Amino acid sequence: MVVVFGPxxxxxxxxxxxxxxxxxxxxxxxxxxxxxxxxxxxxxxxDYEEDGAAGVLTLAQVIGRR
Structure with a gap:
């Protein structure tokens, strides 16, 4: 992601x-x-709580809050 939004x-x-x-x-x-x-x-x-309730799988959902 850093490569895409930077260089x-x-x-x-x-x-x-x-x-x-x-x-x-x-x-x-x-x-x-x-x-x-x-x-x-x-x-x-x-948006961690709302994504979990909606069933949306984001990077934060996969890794967790920690």
Whole structure:
């Protein structure tokens, strides 16, 4: 997930705008991907009770709250 929301999106946008891949941009995009992955995981934990009641299987349901 970190790869998708960090280097893949930022690197793709950089390549689309400049026509080249920049190593420093790819390295700087990793923390952005990590922060995005953390926000998405926290959002899943927030909906833990409702997802369980509805029978929806999310990553938070599989791993548990711990």
């Amino acid at each position: 893949l999106i930022v690197g793709g946008a950089t390549y689309a705008q400049t026509g080249r891949l920049a190593t420093h941009v790819m390295l700087l995009s990793v923390p952005v991907g990590m922060a995005t992955a953390c926000v998405l995981a926290a959002n899943n934990l927030r």
